[in-house]
Amino acid sequence: MNKNKEKLLNSRYRAEKRFQFYGKSAIFLALLFLTIFIFKIFSTGYTAFQKTWLIVPVTFDAETLYLDENPSKEDLEDADYFDLALQTMFDLDKSASEKQQNDLKRMVSYFFEREIKRELLNDPSLIGKTKDVYLTASDDLDQVFKGNYPRDLPEDQRRVTDYQLKIFDQLVEQGRVESKFNLSFFIYPDSREAELAGIASSFMGSIFSILVCLVIAFPVAVLAAIYLEEFAPKNRFTDFIEVNINNLAAVPSIVFGLLGLGILLAVFQLPRSTPLVGGITLSLMTLPTIIIACRASLKAVPPSIREAALAMGASKMQTTMHHTVPLSMPGTLSGTIIGLAQALGETAPLILIGMVAFVNTIPGSPLDPAASLPVQIYIWAESAERGFVEKVSACIMVLLGFLIIMNLFAQIIRHKFEKKWS
Amino acid sequence: MLLGFTSYYFGRKKAYSIQATNTRLTALPQFYGYYLAIWCAIPAFIIYSLWAIFEPSIVKLIILSDYSNQGYLDDELNLIYEKTKSLSRGQFSGEITPYLETSAEKYLNLRSIAQNSKIVLILAIIIASIVYGYKRISSNNRTREPVEKFLNAVLFTASLAAILTTIGIVFSLIFQTIDFFKVIPLFDFIFGTHWYPAKAFVRDASEPLDPSMYSDTFGAVPIFAGTFFIALIAMCVAIPIGLMSGIYLAEYASTKVRQYAKPLIEILAGIPTVVYGFFAALTVGPFLKDIGTAMGLEVSAESALAAGGVMGIMIIPFISSLSDDVITSVPQGLRDGSYAMGATKSETIKKVIFPAALPGIVGSILLGVSRAVGETMIVVMASGLAANLTFNPLESTSTITAQIVVILIGDQAFGDPKTQAAFALGMTLFLVTLSLNIFALRVVKKYREKYE
Numbered sequence: 054m055n056k057n058k059e060k061l062l063n064s065r066y067r068a069e070k071r072f073q074f075y076g077k078s079a080i081f082l083a084l085l086f087l088t089i090f091i092f093k094i095f096s097t098g099y100t101a102f103q104k105t106w107l108i109v110p111v112t113f114d115a116e117t118l119y120l121d122e123n124p125s126k127e128d129l130e131d132a133d134y135f136d137l138a139l140q141t142m143f144d145l146d147k148s149a150s151e152k153q154q155n156d157l158k159r160m161v162s163y164f165f166e167r168e169i170k171r172e173l174l175n176d177p178s179l180i181g182k183t184k185d186v187y188l189t190a191s192d193d194l195d196q197v198f199k200g201n202y203p204r205d206l207p208e209d210q211r212r213v214t215d216y217q218l219k220i221f222d223q224l225v226e227q228g229r230v231e232s233k234f235n236l237s238f239f240i241y242p243d244s245r246e247a248e249l250a251g252i253a254s255s256f257m258g259s260i261f262s263i264l265v266c267l268v269i270a271f272p273v274a275v276l277a278a279i280y281l282e283e284f285a286p287k288n289r290f291t292d293f294i295e296v297n298i299n300n301l302a303a304v305p306s307i308v309f310g311l312l313g314l315g316i317l318l319a320v321f322q323l324p325r326s327t328p329l330v331g332g333i334t335l336s337l338m339t340l341p342t343i344i345i346a347c348r349a350s351l352k353a354v355p356p357s358i359r360e361a362a363l364a365m366g367a368s369k370m371q372t373t374m375h376h377t378v379p380l381s382m383p384g385t386l387s388g389t390i391i392g393l394a395q396a397l398g399e400t401a402p403l404i405l406i407g408m409v410a411f412v413n414t415i416p417g418s419p420l421d422p423a424a425s426l427p428v429q430i431y432i433w434a435e436s437a438e439r440g441f442v443e444k445v446s447a448c449i450m451v452l453l454g455f456l457i458i459m460n461l462f463a464q465i466i467r468h469k470f471e472k473k474w475s
Numbered sequence: 476m477l478l479g480f481t482s483y484y485f486g487r488k489k490a491y492s493i494q495a496t497n498t499r500l501t502a503l504p505q506f507y508g509y510y511l512a513i514w515c516a517i518p519a520f521i522i523y524s525l526w527a528i529f530e531p532s533i534v535k536l537i538i539l540s541d542y543s544n545q546g547y548l549d550d551e552l553n554l555i556y557e558k559t560k561s562l563s564r565g566q567f568s569g570e571i572t573p574y575l576e577t578s579a580e581k582y583l584n585l586r587s588i589a590q591n592s593k594i595v596l597i598l599a600i601i602i603a604s605i606v607y608g609y610k611r612i613s614s615n616n617r618t619r620e621p622v623e624k625f626l627n628a629v630l631f632t633a634s635l636a637a638i639l640t641t642i643g644i645v646f647s648l649i650f651q652t653i654d655f656f657k658v659i660p661l662f663d664f665i666f667g668t669h670w671y672p673a674k675a676f677v678r679d680a681s682e683p684l685d686p687s688m689y690s691d692t693f694g695a696v697p698i699f700a701g702t703f704f705i706a707l708i709a710m711c712v713a714i715p716i717g718l719m720s721g722i723y724l725a726e727y728a729s730t731k732v733r734q735y736a737k738p739l740i741e742i743l744a745g746i747p748t749v750v751y752g753f754f755a756a757l758t759v760g761p762f763l764k765d766i767g768t769a770m771g772l773e774v775s776a777e778s779a780l781a782a783g784g785v786m787g788i789m790i791i792p793f794i795s796s797l798s799d800d801v802i803t804s805v806p807q808g809l810r811d812g813s814y815a816m817g818a819t820k821s822e823t824i825k826k827v828i829f830p831a832a833l834p835g836i837v838g839s840i841l842l843g844v845s846r847a848v849g850e851t852m853i854v855v856m857a858s859g860l861a862a863n864l865t866f867n868p869l870e871s872t873s874t875i876t877a878q879i880v881v882i883l884i885g886d887q888a889f890g891d892p893k894t895q896a897a898f899a900l901g902m903t904l905f906l907v908t909l910s911l912n913i914f915a916l917r918v919v920k921k922y923r924e925k926y927e
Contacts, residue, residue: 065819072821076723079716083740083795086788093758094750276633284630291634296913298637303842303912304905305849307876308644311901314883315647337640344637370623398747401851401876405883427749434753434856442757449750456745 094453098446104235104248105190105198107161107224111141111169112183120180129174138166141186145220156217162189163246189237190230192247192440194221198230202439212439238447242413243429247440250433252448254412258328258423259397265332265419266396270339271389275378277340278347278385283373302341309338310402318406326407326422334402339392346388350381350471383470387463394459398452400427426452506619510608513625519601526593534585538578648905651898658892659693664899667694668864670878693896695903697864701872705783705854706847708868712787713843717794718836724795725802726824737796744792752856755785760857767869780868782858786850790843797842801835801922802828834922841915845908851876875904 115121117137120128142157142165143149149157162168165188172186173179193213196202198221208215224230241251285291313334317323323330354377362372403409408428416423424432430448433441535556559578656664670693720740724733760781767774774780805828813823829836854877865872873881882897 065822069819069821072824073723073727076719076727079719080723080728080736080740082716083720083743083788083791084736086791087739087743090746090754093754097757273633273636276630277636280627280630280634284627285634294634294637297641299916300909300912301637301640303845303908304644305845305851305876305908307849307851307879308648308901308905308908310883311879311898312640312644312647315651315898316643319647337643340636340640368619368623370626374626394745398745398749400747400749401855401880404880409884427747430749430753431852431856434749434756445753445757449753452747453750456747460745 094446094449097443098450100199101238101443101447102235103232105195106187106231106233107190108185108229108231109141109188110183111186113173113179113181115180129177134166134170138169153216156214160191160194160217162191162248189248192438195248196439242415243411244413247438247444250444252429252451253415255424255426255429257416259425261328261419262331262335262425263393263397265329266336266339267393269333270336270343274340274343275347275385278344278351279373279378282348282351298341298344306338306399307401309334310405313402313406324420326410327420328423329419330406331403331408334406335396335399339396342392343389347385350384351377354380380472383466387467390459390463394456398427398456400431403428506622509622518604519597522600523597530589537585538582644905648898648902651895652902655892655895655899664693664695666696668696669694670697698873698875698878700864702848702874704866704872705779705874706844708780708783709786709790709847710844712784713790713794714840717791718798721795721798722802722824725799740795741792743788748850748852751785751789752852755781755853755857759785772869774869775871777858777871778869779858779872782854785857786847786853790846793846794839794843797839798836801832805831834918838915838919841911845911849876849904849908851880855880875900
């Protein structure tokens with residue numbers, strides 16, 4: 054009898070242990086996913102911040118540039134650099150066949166003549182001389198140099214030819230290949246060529262959308278929250294508004310995209326693909342988040358503050374505007390930032406209103422067509438070229454960096470400025 | 476704006492001057508300032524917006540009155556008007572008739588007249604209303620009440636924004652959806668088993684709509700099934716992990732573990748979905764495929780399993796933090812009672828706390844399901860875009876959200892059944908998630924009331 058009891062007790066203790074183990078492993082799994090996730094992004098993405106350059110001797114021959122003696126600045130500006138640029142590449146291997154010459158040309162980026170041009174414009178006295186010029190390597194060679202490219206594939210399955218690899222290895226041996234910080238990733242707009250593609254256009258698009266979203270959502274949400282929390286009579290109508298807000302907070306984001314498409318674009322005829330429309334759509338999405346945050350922090354202001362103000366003869370409106378609302382601002386602001394961070398990461402509604410268009414200029418205002426960072430991630434992730442994979446990861450790192458900064462900022466505001474009532 | 480500030484300043488100044496003469500004011504000086512500023516801004520603003528609304532149609536009326544007795548149809552008149560507008564902007568390419576040219580000139584003329592008269596009128600109104608308001612400022616005139624009434628009205632209008640958004644959603648969806656069901660019978664949509672919207676794309680736009688062409692094109696069953704299936708996979712990942720970690724955090728974890736683990740898990744909720752999509756497409760999909768080939772199974776690189784699994788990871792924090800909240804709010808008395816009867820901690824959780832918290836947990840799971848159903852980017856990037864009717868997790872399927880994106884990406888032609896189909900899907904999605912949310916929120920609320 055006693056033995057049985059002990060057995061039972063032991064098995065119950067084992068069950069207890071097991072249960073705890075399940076709980077621990079669930080948390081462990083969740084954190085494991087997070088780690089794998091971040092590790093994966095960083096390990097594929099960090100190389101994108103480096104860019105491979107070929108250092109090639111360029112002879113600035115006036116004849117190949119079709120220039121007269123003593124050319125003026127404008128002449129240099131207008132000159133045709135293409136043949137010079139081609140010649141430069143062909144000089145790497147003088148015995149190259151026609152097909153191999155084509156390969157040589159493809160070793161550098163698509164617009165490499167511009168890099169040569171810039172060099173000469175910076176220093177016009179180079180004419181007739183030879184100088185080592187940094188040329189952006191093609192995205193495939195870039196990947197080869199970073200070790201992301203499977204070199205042992207048979208030749209017909211990769212975009213880099215054996216010949217290109219041979220020349221490239223020679224250049225590496227001569228120390229003519231260098232890896233430097235990839236500034237162009239941050240200052241160039243999107244491009245079809247992976248080695249030239251940058252996030253500047255989508256970054257500005259994101260900034261504009263978020264600004265539009267902030268300008269619209271913040272005032273409306275704060276005013277609405279003040280009304281609902283401080284002034285609204287308790288009746289069916291205000292109940293209805295409340296239910297509405299709670300539901301809007303859980304409506305899938307793509308439905309807001311349909312709203313933007315069906316109302317903003319089709320009825321109001323706003324310009325497609327612009328951060329203006331994107332911002333308005335996002336602001337409708339963030340509205341409930343900010344309203345809920347603002348109401349919570351208004352609710353947290355103790356009634357004694359209100360009573361004191363009312364006792365001093367302030368009207369209800371004065372009490373609210375001069376005392377309650379300023380005291381609730383830290384909570385509201387941190388809620389707003391979190392809402393904006395959500396909006397910043399949103400993709401689907403922006404795709405529907407056409408912000409997936411290929412944009413190769415940097416937008417200067419909310420009325421110019423633009424992409425946004427998450428949409429840029431989507432666009433690049435869908436393109437087949439290997440060079441874009443690391444770009445996607447790098448873009449994700451930039452986006453996550455922003456989200457982390459915004460969330461930290463929200464935390465700091467909350468902890469530093471929020472009064473603790475006790 | 477500038478005028479508003481100056482009028483605020485003047486109003487306040489006058490109030491101060493009255494105060495200086497030792498008369499008692501009925502409101503603070505600032506209110507006189509606000510009062511005047513409101514007087515300055517509102518009438519002008521109202522007139523301005525009315526003008527902006529009516530100007531185009533009046534101009535159009537005047538322009539088209541030239542053509543009124545030539546027997547044009549309405550559509551042709553509209554076309555003429557559009558031509559006139561683009562000609563006046565100098566962007567018109569096409570045959571320019573003398574008629575058009577005179578209309579364009581007239582149009583430009585009218586526009587400039589309108590512009591000038593608008594400015595004059597609005598300035599006049601501003602000045603008139605300022606003068607009126609200024610005169611009304613006196614010691615015994617109440618200004619606080621009207622100002623506060625006005626502010627109250629502004630606040631009330633702002634709170635309507637949420638309702639307006641809901642109405643906007645319903646309106647943007649409903650018209651297209653109704654048009655869609657005029658062409659495609661509702662029955663075919665709900666019970667048809669073939670979904671090939673691409674078929675509708677080859678139609679020549681000039682041909683009249685032929686409903687029979689679309690039979691067997693817009694049967695949404697494969698999509699509904701795919702949505703349900705992927706959400707099911709996601710919940711299979713999210714419920715055990717989310718629930719167990721919620722329970723552990725609420726009942727077992729020390730404050731220190733809780734302090735760090737909770738925000739870390741919640742990071743998972745803050746990661747943008749497009750990032751998950753990339754992760755699923757680039758890492759999880761090929762990984763599953765490799766495992767599958769190693770085990771001799773045929774696994775598509777864009778499998779429902781990859782999309783659903785990653786979606787499940789995304790939903791973990793929703794379920795864990797909601798069920799954590801729910802479990803924490805179970806009264807301590809229930810626990811103490813159970814311990815007093817000699818139950819171990821896990822027995823207490825399983826037999827006492829879990830049943831007590833069940834409604835709240837069900838609510839949190841339902842909210843998670845509604846997330847999964849509405850999730851877009853993961854499916855678009857990681858699962859297939861062709862709608863297969865399959866329940867094999869290793870093949871690719873498609874969901875409502877993914878189909879909406881597929882149809883609407885790029886240029887859309889309104890009035891095309893294909894575009895309308897996307898809106899019909901959106902309507903379905905909206906209704907499904909709405910009812911899930913309402914039900915879940917109600918369950919959670921009921922549960923809260925029970926223990927408060």
